[in-house]
Structures are given as structure tokens and as C-alpha cells.
Amino acid sequence: MSAATSTRIPEGIGTRVRRFTSRRASWIPVFAALGILLALLLAGQAYFGNFLTPRVLSSLLLDNAYLLILAVGMTFVILTAGIDLSVGAVLAFTAIMGARMLSEGVPVVVVIPVMLIGGALIGLLIGVLIQFFDVQPFIASLAGMFAARGLAFLVSLSSIKVEDPAILWLQTKLFNIDGWYLSPTGVIALLVVAAGALVLQFTRFGRTIYAIGGNEQSARLMGLPVVRTKLLAYIICGTCAGLAGVVFTAYQGAGYPLNGIGTELDTIAAVVIGGTLLTGGSGFVLGSMIGVFVYGTIKTAISFLGAEQSWTRITIGALLLVFVVVQRVIVSRSSRR
Amino acid sequence: MTEDTAVRPIVAMTGITIRFPGVLALDGVDFSLRPGEVHALMGENGAGKSTLIKALTGVYSIDGGSIEVDGEPRSFSTTADAQAAGISTVYQEVNLLPNLSVGENVMLGHEPRRAGRIDWRGVHAEAAEHLSNLGVTIDTRSLLSSHSIALQQLVAISRAMVTDSKVLVLDEPTSSLDRSEVEQLFGVVRDLRDRGVAIIFVSHFLDQVYEISDRITVLRNGKLVGTSAAADLPRGELVSQMLGRVVDEFENISRAADRQVDRTGTPVVSATGLGRRGVLEPADLDVFDGEVVGIAGLLGSGRTELVRLLYGADHADSGRVAVRGSTVRVATPRHAIEHRIAFSSEDRRAEGIIGDLTVAENIVLGIQARRGWLRKVGGSEKETIVSEYMAALGVRPADPSMLVKNLSGGNQQKVLLARWLATAPQLIILDEPTRGIDVGAKADIQRKVTELAADGLAVVFISSELEEVVRLAQRIVVMRDRRKIGELDAHDSSVDDVVAAIAAEAREAVA
Numbered sequence: 001m002s003a004a005t006s007t008r009i010p011e012g013i014g015t016r017v018r019r020f021t022s023r024r025a026s027w028i029p030v031f032a033a034l035g036i037l038l039a040l041l042l043a044g045q046a047y048f049g050n051f052l053t054p055r056v057l058s059s060l061l062l063d064n065a066y067l068l069i070l071a072v073g074m075t076f077v078i079l080t081a082g083i084d085l086s087v088g089a090v091l092a093f094t095a096i097m098g099a100r101m102l103s104e105g106v107p108v109v110v111v112i113p114v115m116l117i118g119g120a121l122i123g124l125l126i127g128v129l130i131q132f133f134d135v136q137p138f139i140a141s142l143a144g145m146f147a148a149r150g151l152a153f154l155v156s157l158s159s160i161k162v163e164d165p166a167i168l169w170l171q172t173k174l175f176n177i178d179g180w181y182l183s184p185t186g187v188i189a190l191l192v193v194a195a196g197a198l199v200l201q202f203t204r205f206g207r208t209i210y211a212i213g214g215n216e217q218s219a220r221l222m223g224l225p226v227v228r229t230k231l232l233a234y235i236i237c238g239t240c241a242g243l244a245g246v247v248f249t250a251y252q253g254a255g256y257p258l259n260g261i262g263t264e265l266d267t268i269a270a271v272v273i274g275g276t277l278l279t280g281g282s283g284f285v286l287g288s289m290i291g292v293f294v295y296g297t298i299k300t301a302i303s304f305l306g307a308e309q310s311w312t313r314i315t316i317g318a319l320l321l322v323f324v325v326v327q328r329v330i331v332s333r334s335s336r337r
Numbered sequence: 338m339t340e341d342t343a344v345r346p347i348v349a350m351t352g353i354t355i356r357f358p359g360v361l362a363l364d365g366v367d368f369s370l371r372p373g374e375v376h377a378l379m380g381e382n383g384a385g386k387s388t389l390i391k392a393l394t395g396v397y398s399i400d401g402g403s404i405e406v407d408g409e410p411r412s413f414s415t416t417a418d419a420q421a422a423g424i425s426t427v428y429q430e431v432n433l434l435p436n437l438s439v440g441e442n443v444m445l446g447h448e449p450r451r452a453g454r455i456d457w458r459g460v461h462a463e464a465a466e467h468l469s470n471l472g473v474t475i476d477t478r479s480l481l482s483s484h485s486i487a488l489q490q491l492v493a494i495s496r497a498m499v500t501d502s503k504v505l506v507l508d509e510p511t512s513s514l515d516r517s518e519v520e521q522l523f524g525v526v527r528d529l530r531d532r533g534v535a536i537i538f539v540s541h542f543l544d545q546v547y548e549i550s551d552r553i554t555v556l557r558n559g560k561l562v563g564t565s566a567a568a569d570l571p572r573g574e575l576v577s578q579m580l581g582r583v584v585d586e587f588e589n590i591s592r593a594a595d596r597q598v599d600r601t602g603t604p605v606v607s608a609t610g611l612g613r614r615g616v617l618e619p620a621d622l623d624v625f626d627g628e629v630v631g632i633a634g635l636l637g638s639g640r641t642e643l644v645r646l647l648y649g650a651d652h653a654d655s656g657r658v659a660v661r662g663s664t665v666r667v668a669t670p671r672h673a674i675e676h677r678i679a680f681s682s683e684d685r686r687a688e689g690i691i692g693d694l695t696v697a698e699n700i701v702l703g704i705q706a707r708r709g710w711l712r713k714v715g716g717s718e719k720e721t722i723v724s725e726y727m728a729a730l731g732v733r734p735a736d737p738s739m740l741v742k743n744l745s746g747g748n749q750q751k752v753l754l755a756r757w758l759a760t761a762p763q764l765i766i767l768d769e770p771t772r773g774i775d776v777g778a779k780a781d782i783q784r785k786v787t788e789l790a791a792d793g794l795a796v797v798f799i800s801s802e803l804e805e806v807v808r809l810a811q812r813i814v815v816m817r818d819r820r821k822i823g824e825l826d827a828h829d830s831s832v833d834d835v836v837a838a839i840a841a842e843a844r845e846a847v848a
Contacts, residue, residue: 023478026436202454204446207437211445214434221432222496223417224446281436 029275030287032326036273036319037290040297048304056300058181062171064296065189066091066244066251070267071274071288072196073240076233078271079200080212081280082130082137084234086122086144087241088263092256093152094118094245098167099160099255108166116242122148123238127231145264152257159256162249170250185247192240196285209233213280269320270295278324294319344371347407347503347535348393348424354401355388362388364559365402370504375526375536377546377567380556380579381747381777386539389556390506393537394426395419407503425497429509431489433481433496440464440477443495467495471525487518494525505529506537511545512772515635523549541776542802543572555579579776586780591808593787595828598628598811603662605795606678606764608647611656617642619655620821622797622814624764629786629796631810631827633803633835639819640799641683644766647797648673648680674707679757683769683799685746689753692742696732696752697723699741703756726755731781747778754782758789765789766797771805783809803832815839 044051061068070087077084094115101111122144129140162168170184200206208229211219220226249255274291276283298319299312348370355363363385370376378386391397393404395413404411406422413419416426433442440461441448449459461477468475473491481489490510497505507526511519526549530536540546546553546567553570555562555578562578570578604623612619617639624630632640646653649667658667660676667673673680682688691699700723701714708714714722723737730751732744741752750770757765767786771779786809790796800806806813813825815838823838 019476019479023438023476023480025480025483198454204448204450204455207441207445207448207455210437211434214436215432218432218434221416221426221428222434222445223415223420225417281434 026275026282027284029277029323029326030284030290033274033287033290033294033323037294037297040294040301044297044301044304048301051301051304054179055181058186060293060296060300061186061189062181062183063251063299064292065183065185066248067263067266067270067295068189068289068292069192069240069244069247070263071270071292072192072285073237073244074267074271075196075274075276075283075285075288076200076209077137077237078213078268078276078278079209079280079283080230080233081216081278082230082233083141083268083278084123084126084144084237085138085141085264086126086148087237087244087267088260088265089145089148089152090119090122090238090241091245091248091260091263092258093122093148093155094242095249095252095259096152096155096160096255096257098245098249099162100155102162102164102167103160108164111164112246115245116239119238119240119242119245120235121238123234123236123241124231126238127234130234131227131230149257156255156257159254161254167246167250168253170247171253185250188243188247192243193285193289200285205229205232210281213277213282215281266295266316269316273316273319273323275323345408346370346405347372349405350389350393350402351405352402353389353392353399353404355392355397356400362559363392366556366559366561368554368561368564370535370537372503372535373530373533374551375530375538375549377538377540377550377553378556379539379546379553379575380562381745384556384579385559386556387508388559390426390508390537390539393419393504394424394506420500420502423501423503424506425500425502425504426506426508427490427493427497427510429512431486431493433489433493435480435482437481438478439468439475439481439484439492442481442492443467443477443499445496447499463499464495467498468492470498471495471528472521485518487514487522490514490522491525494529498529502534504535504537506539508539509541510538511540511542513636519545541774541779543575543776546575547572576776586784587808590780590783590787593784593791594629594809594811596791596811597828598625600625600628602626604659605661606647606676607659607662609657609659611643611646611653611658613642613646613651613654616651616819617646618820620816622647622821624795624797626763626795627790627793628812629790629798629810631806631813632797632799632816633806633813634816634839636801637819638816638839639821640816641768642819643816643821644680644768644797644799648678648766650680650682674760677761677763678766679703679760679762679764680766681750681753681757681768681770683772685749685753690741690749692740694741695738696727696741696744697737699752700726700737700755700759703760707760722759726759729758730755730785745774745778747774747781750774750778750782754785762794764795764797766799768799769801770798771800771802779805803835807832807835 041052074084074087097118098111098115101114102108126140126144129135129143130137173184175182200209208219208224211224212226212229216226248259270291271288272278273294274287276287295316298315302309302311346369350368353363353366366385366389368389378389380386388397392399395416395418398414411422443464444460448455449463450456464477471491471494481492510522514522526536538550550567552564553567553575554564557579604625606624608622610619610621620643622643632643634640645651647658649669649672652668657664659665665676697719701719705714727735727737732748732751741749754770770782783805786796786798798806798809807827807830810827813827813830813835814821815823815825815835817839825834825838
């Protein structure tokens with residue numbers, strides 16, 4: 001029993017460490033990811049000499065804005081111990097749908113909301129399958145993935161160029177701050193991260209997400225709104241995929257139905273590397289952001305090397321493996337107590 | 338008994354009927370609860386206790402009857418509804434969230450907010466206040482999983498107090514607590530009672546029921562047997578109300594177990610210096626034919642760890658195991674099974690029973706695994722084995738095609754025992770085989786263990802209930818702090834002797 005441990009004696013380092021681990025154990029994987037990111041960046045600088053420049057670091061955000069947005073949505077879903085495999089296909093579908101609508105003269109103020117709603121609806125569909133038809137998240141989102149990819153081909157089989165100035169502005173407008181670059185897409189991604197972090201940390205909805213991931217049965221018995229929260233998590237993930245579709249369209253200047261194949265896996269990898277447990281209940285949006293940057297750094301380093309981009313996947317794969325093993329160790333350690 | 342009509346009941350359940358497919362789980366049960374009382378709900382497993390509680394807490398909807406809370410008729414369709422009406426439940430397996438902080442677990446869903454944002458300072462301040470009302474002072478920002486089950490239970494009770502509950506249901510709250518933790522819990526319960534909270538207490542421990550309860554309601558087979566003041570209900574009468582038959586059963590078992598064991602030959606299994614760093618200090622254990630060796634010790638004393646090492650479920654890093662005199666390698670459970678050692682785990686849900694298979698399938702699983710998958714145990718052979726063991730252990734209902742998850746805990750345990758016995762082991766290790774099961778099933782299992790040992794089977798029996806260990810065992814191994822501290826001959830030892838053996842060592846350790 002530790003009921004009587006509140007006596008205030010001057011604290012040694014030992015007690016502080018112990019208190020930290022008893023309070024903030026779930027931050028440890030995030031710090032690990034941050035450590036890896038810093039190590040990668042420093043190693044890149046040591047090797048290439050021109051790696052740690054504002055230009056390279058800025059492009060880390062700008063080139064991966066869509067991935068960052070996807071990762072935020074995915075974090076919500078994985079925190080509930082679910083998974084959403086559809087995000088890559090939803091990105092492709094909303095992007096090609098948006099491109100087609102723009103090419104047919106629909107105003108951009110209509111197109112963007114439609115893209116977001118399209119993503120949200122697919123998220124809702126997946127959530128309903130999971131919640132009311134008791135389908136495994138893996139299978140339900142696989143169905144969502146096929147549906148979205150099919151819809152993308154239905155809209156167009158080939159690439160559609162986007163010439164709408166507002167969309168292109170999102171990517172091409174560069175705010176230059178002391179040699180650092182920031183595009184509107186980057187701003188959007190950072191806002192999504194901030195919103196995601198605030199919602200998860202400071203709203204009852206956000207805390208219920210964690211509760212469901214901790215133990216869904218308990219959350220239900222504690223009287224928390226489990227059904228509503230889970231549905232909303234998938235809707236948020238779908239909406240993020242729609243928004244990523246907008247950002248990706250701006251980034252590519254076109255919509256293409258084969259876009260985003262395998263992106264869902266990159267997203268999941270980034271989230272996991274960022275310290276979110278696949279078993280749910282533990283993880284942070286900020287961690288996912290670090291995960292995306294780790295992914296981006298590896299990609300940049302490999303293009304600096306002039307090597308095949310397939311090495312990105314291999315490195316990410318290896319890193320993911322390490323992280324999953326580390327997570328297993330952490331989980332089995334804490335359950336042994 | 339005369340009902341005290343002066344106090345209006347906070348909960349009045351009248352004629353509650355609940356049907357499950359093929360079963361009448363509750364048949365017109367009346368139950369009333371007064372503010373400021375501790376009301377024990379007693380009955381064998383399958384008697385309808387949990388069903389009645391679930392009807393009250395909104396998990397099940399009722400097919401007949403009515404529920405009044407504070408004089409108003411109510412029908413709850415979710416636990417949230419029941420909580421809103423002031424009825425909270427603390428379940429046996431503490432249903433909280435290990436991944437969140439203590440404070441959050443207390444306040445979740447009721448967090449104070451400022452400008453739409455959760456006010457974390459307020460959350461922890463309020464949580465600390467609710468906890469300290471129960472005499473608990475802990476760091477509310479620490480993770481729930483870093484605390485003991487006992488403390489988690491108190492956290493669950495604090496949570497109930499946040500919603501200002503008028504009714505608190507404690508479903509088997511003490512089954513994984515040690516003595517001092519139970520005392521602390523009871524202190525809290527008495528305090529809440531004095532503040533006017535009505536408490537429903539479900540437990541299989543008769544001592545605890547008498548220690549804490551004001552009134553006792555007994556259910557049997559889904560029907561109400563009666564409600565009495567605890568002081569007016571002698572223990573024997575309570576047991577016979579629960580069982581529907583008077584039992585001198587335990588006395589018989591005790592008498593049957595009190596026999597001499599021949600320890601002159603080679604032990605069936607002999608472990609020497611068996612240990613694992615950080616888990617168990619090297620310990621010796623011999624078990625002879627026809628002997629029941631009890632292992633006594635508190636939770637975490639190393640009793641489960643010892644048998645897990647012996648069985649190869651965990652890997653020993655020191656010591657050796659001999660079966661009938663010859664040293665063998667027991668690195669995995671498979672090796673142990675080859676040497677005809679059987680192990681029934683304390684966690685029958687996670688490590689034993691397979692809920693989605695039928696009783697018959699669960700029973701033949703052990704033989705099947707021993708035989709290999711190519712030689713299927715089929716047809717009439719299966720039927721013979723299954724009906725033999727179901728009858729021998731008294732599995733109820735006696736339907737081999739029933740899914741195991743639909744059986745009561747006691748009957749699941751019998752099925753598990755049957756599975757191991759069907760493999761004809763020479764040593765069977767039973768880790769907490771009677772935890773969380775009712776008195777009737779407990780007596781059945783104890784009787785069976787005694788019979789098997791009399792027929793020559795070697796048994797290692799672990800239980801938190803020292804009475805049970807003393808009753809069944811011929812020799813008692815006492816463990817403490819991951820260490821074997823001694824052996825007692827059960828013939829001239831009482832529960833007090835065992836307690837003294839554990840406690841004596843404790844004093845020594847402190848000094």
C-alpha cells in the first residue's frame with residue numbers, strides 16, 4: 001500500500017525520477033523519438049555538411065504537410081486502439097474529386113468543404129461498420145480503402161491538372177522569415193497539430209479517446225460516451241484525410257487516382273515511431289509530429305545521398321520494428337508490476 | 338423479521354424477473370436497500386446475485402417487475418443512466434483505466450472546466466479531496482497502473498463519490514486484497530455508511546460478510562430465499578440458505594484429508610534450489626504420491642512463481658527438477674505435460690478456459706494436446722470421457738454442448754479440473770482453484786481433490802484462504818517475500834499457526 005507516501009521530505013534524484021516515471025511514463029517513447037530525430041539531423045549535418053540549414057528544415061514541414069495532417073487524424077484512431085487503413089485512398093479520392101470539380105468550374109469555396117465532407121463521410125462509414133456491425137477496424141477500414149480507391153477511379157482514370165489560383169497559392173506562397181520558409185499548407189498542418197493536441201489534452205472528448213484505448217469495457221462501465229466518441233474519432237480521421245487531400249492537391253498541382261498508395265502505412269509508421277501504442281490509450285499528437293519529421297528526415301537524407309527512395313521505406317521499416325519491440329518491452333514491464 | 342418501515346428505502350426492487358435464452362435468471366425477486374446500511378447479497382454462483390446487480394446498474398434490462406430509486410420508478414438502459422440516478426458500482430476486476438492518472442480516473446467525465454477547457458489543476462485538486470475523504474493521500478498525477486489493486490479499488494470508490502452516489506455496489510471487492518487492505522477498505526465502507534450511503538456488498542468470504550454487513554439477502558437459483566438482519570442469521574443457517582441443503586461437507590473433507598502420507602519412497606516430483614533472479618529465491622519442493630502439499634503465503638509471496646517455475650511456464654535460472662528420482666528438463670509447459678504434470682492457472686479466464694468452445698471440447702482439449710492433433714479424440718471415446726468427468730466433478734448444467742462462457746465461475750473451474758484430470762497426471766498443481774466461486778462449488782472441488790489424493794495423485798494446492806489450505810493439505814509450505822520460509826505439518830497446525838509462521842518471519846525482517 002502506498003497510501004501513506006505523501007510525507008514531504010527533501011527529494012533526492014531517485015524520488016524525482018520515480019515520480020516522473022509514475023506520472024509521465026507515456027512520454028518516454030516520445031522522448032525516444034525526439035532523440036532519434038535529433039541524432040538523425042546531427043548525423044546528417046556531420047555527413048553532408050549542409051544538412052542543418054533553414055531551407056532543408058523548412059522543407060521537412062512543407063514536403064510532409066499532408067502526412068502530418070494524416071498522422072494527427074490517425075493518432076485519434078490509434079489511441080482508441082483502432083486503425084484506419086483508408087486514409088491514403090481517401091486522400092486520393094478527395095484530391096481527384098476536387099480536381100475534377102475545379103476543372104468543371106465549381107468555385108473553390110464549394111470544392112474544399114466538399115472534399116472535407118467526403119473524407120468525413122468515409123470516416124463515418126468506417127466508424128458505423130466498427131461500432132454497429134461489430135467489424136474489426138482493420139477490415140472495416142480496408143473496406144473503406146477499397147471504396148475510396150474505387151470512387152477515385154470512378155471520378156477519373158487519369159491525372160487532372162489543377163489551375164485554380166487559390167489552391168495553388170496554398171503551396172506556392174512562401175513566407176520567408178530569416179531564410180526559413182513557410183507555406184499556407186505548412187500553416188494548416190501546424191494548426192491541425194495544435195488543434196489535435198488541444199482537443200486530446202483539454203476536452204472530455206479527448207480524454208474519452210484515451211479512456212477507450214485504455215479499456216473500452218471500463219470506459220463504458222464508467223458511463224463515458226463510448227459510441228459517440230469512437231464514431232467521432234473515425235470522422236476526424238476521415239476529415240483529416242480530406243484536408244490532406246486538399247493540401248496534397250496544392251502540393252502536386254494535380255489530382256491523380258493512384259496517389260497515396262501506401263501512404264496509410266507511412267502514416268501509421270510515423271504515428272508509431274512517434275510513441276503512440278498500437279494497443280491504444282497512450283500517445284500524443286506531438287509525438288506523431290516528431291514521427292513525421294523522422295520520416296521526412298530519412299527521406300531527405302536519402303535523396304541527399306542520391307540513393308533509391310526505396311531505402312526510405314527500408315529504413316522506416318527497420319525503425320518501426322525497433323520501436324514496436326521497444327513498446328512491447330515497455331508494456332510488458334509495466335504489466336509485470 | 339419485522340421490516341423497519343420508518344426508513345424509506347433508497348432502492349426498492351419488486352418482482353424483478355430477467356430471462357436469458359433458456360434460463361430464468363431472476364424469478365420475481367424483491368430487494369430493498371436502506372440509506373446508511375451495508376447490505377450483503379449472498380448466494381452461490383448462478384444464484385442471480387450479479388444479474389440482480391446488473392439489473393440495478395443498467396447493464397441488463399428487466400423483463401418484469403419494477404425498480405424504484407428514492408421513491409421514483411426508474412428503468413435504466415445504460416450504466417450512465419444508473420450513475421446519473423446515484424448508483425455506482427465497483428467491480429471485482431477494477432474497471433478503471435490503467436493508462437491514465439489517478440486523478441483522471443476519479444474525475445473522468447466530470448472534470449471541472451474553464452472556458453471549455455479541462456482545468457487540470459482543478460481536476461487534481463478535486464480528485465485529491467475526494468480521495469482524502471476516504472483517507473487516501475496519493476499523488477493524483479501518478480498513473481493508476483503504478484498502484485496496487487487495493488488502492489485502485491479505493492480510487493474506484495472515490496469515483497463513485499464524485500457523482501454523489503447514494504448507492505454503492507461493491508461486487509467481490511476483497512477477492513484480491515490481503516488482510517490489511519481489506520481492513521482499510523472496510524474502514525472506508527463503514528465511514529461511507531455512517532454518512533448515509535447505502536452499500537450493497539457481494540462476497541464469498543463469510544467472515545467478511547459478518548464483519549461488515551447490517552442485513553443479508555440470500556438468493557438461490559434466481560429466487561429470493563430471504564432477507565435478515567446479519568445479527569439474527571447464524572452462519573450455519575446462512576450457508577444452508579445458500580446451498581439449500583445443510584452441509585457438514587467441509588467437516589467430512591477435513592476428516593478425509595487428515596491422514597498420514599508415506600514419505601519414505603521417491604517423491605513424484607522433487608525440485609531442488611529452483612529459482613529465478615528477481616522472481617523467486619532458490620527453493621526446494623518435494624511432493625509424494627497421494628499427498629496434498631499446500632502453499633500458503635500472501636499475494637506476491639512467490640507461491641505462484643514457484644509453481645510456474647516448476648511447470649516450466651516461466652524459465653528457472655537455477656536449480657533442477659527430478660521426476661521420480663531422475664532429473665529432467667522442464668523448460669516449457671510442454672515438457673511438464675510430457676512428464677504428466679498438470680497446472681491449473683489462477684487466472685482461469687485468461688489462461689485456462691476457452692469460453693467459445695463447448696464444455697465437451699474444453700474437457701478433451703488436454704488429452705488432445707497430449708496426443709497430438711493427428712489422432713483426434715472422437716465420437717464415443719469423447720462422449721465417455723466427457724460424461725465420466727462431468728459426473729465425477731458435478732458440472733452443472735450437465736450439458737456437454739453448452740458454451741463454457743455461459744457457465745458460472747465454479748463450473749468453469751470444474752471443467753478446467755476435468756480437462757487436466759482426463760490427461761491422467763501424476764502431479765496436479767492447482768493455483769487458486771476456488772477463488773471467486775461459491776461455497777457449493779468450492780466444497781465439490783475440495784472433496785474431489787481429497788478423493789484424488791487418497792487414490793494416489795500428488796497435488797500442489799495454492800489458495801489465499803488459509804482455512805482451505807489447512808483443511809486439504811497434509812504438508813504446508815510457507816512463503817514470504819519471494820522466499821520459502823518453512824514447512825509445517827498440517828496434522829497439528831491450525832490457521833493461526835500458519836498465520837503465525839508468516840507473521841513471525843515478518844517481525845524478524847523488520848527487526
